[in-house]
Amino acid sequence: MNIQRFLPRDRLQTLIDQLMSAGYDVIGPQVRDHAIIFDHLAGVDQLPIGITDEQAPGRYRLEKSDSVRCFDWATGPQALKPMTFVSRETLWRSDRRPDGSLAFREEPMVTRPTAIIGIRACDLAALSIHDRHFMHGAHPDPQYSQRRQSLFLVAVNCMRSAATCFCTATGDGPRARSGYDLSLSELDEGFILEVHTERGRDVVVRLDVTEATSAQIERANAGIEQAAKQQQRTLPAGPLQDKLVAAVEHPHWKTLDDRCLSCGNCTAVCPTCFCQTHGDEISLDGRQTSHVRQWESCFNPDHSYIHGIVIRTERPQRYRQWLTHKFGTWEEQFGRSGCVGCGRCIAWCPVGIDVTEELAALLIEPGIEPPAEQPGGKSDGQSGGVAHHE
């Protein structure tokens, strides 16, 4: 299905209205706490109109321009992940019956059909990895599946890349390829709407749209092309699994001990990371427990606590786990790399450690000096830091 229509800018609100009248809760991007986050959306005026993001290792800033565009930014700290794989939830409870036996019950879950506007190509690619992880086989994750199945996705093709983006290197963007119902390509005068599913078409037929002209389609394509060309970062040629596994003893890993905080931010913002930890909470009277899961990270010691010992005791071992799994052994597990090139782990690492630079340094033969490292990553005037004044 490839129907392209044009929606003038002043009718964008009708898309939100139609989604609502079709029964969806509508969620979209907006500015909060100095970043672009996703939350309930009622009107187009809540969208980040004229806002762009400036990103660098350890650094994220929003800037205001005169532009009329709503989607002229690349990524925020999170997108779909907190809505599908939620960060903390109760899965089941147990009650002690009067005879002392235990009764188990699933935690009831209510989801509403939800339309999310503004999802990027990288996030869709990550979603399909999560779908595979959480919904494969005979025992799909019920919570993830229920939330996932309630989603209607309106993608946005990127017309601008942040300095941290490298989705062209992973092959996941900047154009959304699959996994969405509708996509938008934003021009100053409005949006080219592309329909991808039946239910997407059901929404579009109720909008006052016209045929997109070939000139408009060309300009949209040129915009997406430009976003691809803007990208500054790249990856060593893959597949990387064998190369990374061969580099487990590389001396470069040790340098991470001077830089990596083992804070886990990179894994928490990564849209494909899925690690979780489970625990039980008990009521005061000891008669009820709740089984809670929450996001976990391979940077936490507990993550490798097995049979009485922590396996990865050193920080560089944890960084190595993250990088070799994400970019290497993921290939065997999922048939592709675990990275979709969103650049979040680079921007949201508090000390600006850059996976693309680490990979480049690691895939140099041991013995060859890697480029001199500044503490915490790059210090080229573009990266983050606490004393960087605008």
Place this chain on the structure above:
Amino acid sequence: MNNSIPHAAPRSTHRPRVAVHKFSSCDGCQLAFLNLGEPLLALAETVDILHFAEAGPIDEDAVVDIAFVEGSVATSKDAARLKRIRENSRYVITIGACATAGGIQALRNMHDSGEWIAGIYAQPEYLDLLPESRPIASIIKVDLELWGCPVNGEQVLGVTKALLIGHLPRVDHSAVCMECKRQNVVCVMVSQGKPCMGPVTQTGCGAICPKMQRDCYACYGPAVQANVSALSTYFAATGMPAREVAQRLLFINSQTEPFTSAGIHWQNKTSAAPNTNPGINPKTSLGAEQ
């Protein structure tokens, strides 16, 4: 899903007894306990609270199952009282930065506090003050330490529930950052350049400072995997003067490694203008970009 398994362990029949003791402190941790509200009432129905000065009951020598201890060891009488508490209690649990690490008042350990006292009090001989403020564990065996200035009442309650049911409480010692992310809080360091100590600070507070657009000032002490040297090097490399880096480390938990050594390291780099008042100002002039 509706399975049954046989009832494993019989529950103890006696009503558990609890005491909350206070040493040198501001009472903030006791207040955090009191602020629990409803769960505290439920707790009071499950256990006998025999000693809790801030809330009413006073019986300092009560024999209890769980003794919570707030405050640091700072006067000549504290050691003897602590030893009695240890003898009278099955579990001793410290609550808060003072009891666990000496607290903000331990800043005096790094200075000649006698000089300060002489400068403030007309008759300092009336003060009963040890030269150092020290953690409870420096005097008696402590079963569990809960950090924070103040503690998180929910965390204290969680620990209490676990002990009541007879299993070891699970305390998360990882960094504040994960909690920020779980709560969808936008990182104040990356988005605003604030010098956040969260990456090296133990979780447990619920990331309340970043949630309020503030940088964490490490009141929960060091996270288990804290890379203090990397974070402080980064602060310095991106423009924070050594003196302020030292202040970030020598603040509420100045007597705790790896904060102490790293703090002294940065203090020693401040050669030109000797630091006469370290750690008092948690807010660096560099942090906020408003």
